Each structure stands twice: as structure tokens, then as C-alpha cells.
Amino acid sequence: QVQLVESGGGVVQPGRSLRLSCAASGFTFSIYTMHWVRQAPGKGLEWVALVSNHGSEKYYQDSVKGRFTISRDNSENTLYLQMNSLKPDDTAVYYCAKDYGSAYTMDVWGRGTTVTVSS
């Protein structure tokens, strides 16, 4: 079945870096745009970034531009999020999500990985 499994979360000090991964299975990964979405503790959903199917187009939330980089390896069916210069406000559960293929709708979500930025 279609599955997304995030990994790489943890506790990190402000200013440090972390790389998240999302392993995809059960669908043709290389066809679909992919997203990262986060949710701070007790808060709502916040879209973070997307990458097109072949990696040529990337878009970011203003709050992470210049610090986060989204990428993908279609040969390994894996999505990445490189997070640099982390801030306490980046503390959240990070979800990867598959794009439905229309209107940037996210039709499959992973279970998330938790990132805590604290000294």
C-alpha cells in the first residue's frame, strides 16, 4: 500500500542543522510532487516546502527560505529536508506528504517526525 515514513528528527540546539528523510513506497515516486508540512505543539498545520517530480521546481514558506532545502532522490524513492540555522520556532512535527496531482492537494501523509530546537 502507499506509505510514507519520515525519519531524522530529534533534539538539536539553536543554530545547528538537521536532515529529515521520507521513504516512499507503494506508488511511482518519480511521478509526483512532494511536500513537507509541519505542526508546532498544539498549533495548526503549516506548509513548509514542495519539490516537483523531477526536482526542477522548489517552493518554500517565507519563514524557512534560505535556511531549509528540499530535495529528492527518485532512484531511492526518498524525499529530504535539509534544515540549517534552526530556531526554537522550528520545533514541530514534520510530515511529508504526496501530492494528489492537482491543485497542490496532499492526498497521502506520513506519520511525522518530531524536531525539537532547544538549548
Place this chain on the structure above:
Amino acid sequence: SYELTQPPSVSVSPGQTASITCSGNKLGDKYTCWYQQKPGQSPVLVIYEDNKRPSGIPERFSGSNSGNTATLTISGTQAMDEADYYCQAWDSSTGVFGTGTKVTVL
């Protein structure tokens, strides 16, 4: 930046209809989708392209979008529908989620 505003909470009795609004400037010109999120779980897509249901989503979920407001309607609400609901749209190369609405089934 573009904003989508939802009521913080909606209460509904079992079997009745719940309506959740999502307001944004000229939202009717964009596609809107809706996600359901239960405590401790990942979001689930319940409506896409304003009014379409993914496979496996009950018929009691429906959507509309016109002017500045999109609406998610849950007809014959069941206890299992108690959850947070988020609208989402796309604007200027950025994904935007609504502020979220907690639906309580009393």
C-alpha cells in the same frame, strides 16, 4: 501574505449537520481542499478541488467554494467525525492552511 480564516470551534449534535467555513480573499477563484485530523494522528484528505471526495471518504462529507468562502459540510454527523478540520489553498507559489476548526459532537 495570503490568509485563510476558520472559526475556532463548531459544535453539533449527532445526526445533525455541521458547516465549517474558510474565508480568504477571492478564495472562490482557487481550488480549496479540506483535511481531517484526529488527536495524535496525521491529517486525512476529505475534500479536494472544492467538492470532490477521495475514495473511502463517506458521502456525508461535501464541499463548496464561491466568492470569498469555502464551506465543508458534514451531514448526519457521527461521533467519529469529532476532529480538527483544516482548509488549504495555493497562492503565489505557497501552500496556505486555514487556522483550523475543532468540531465537537455533543
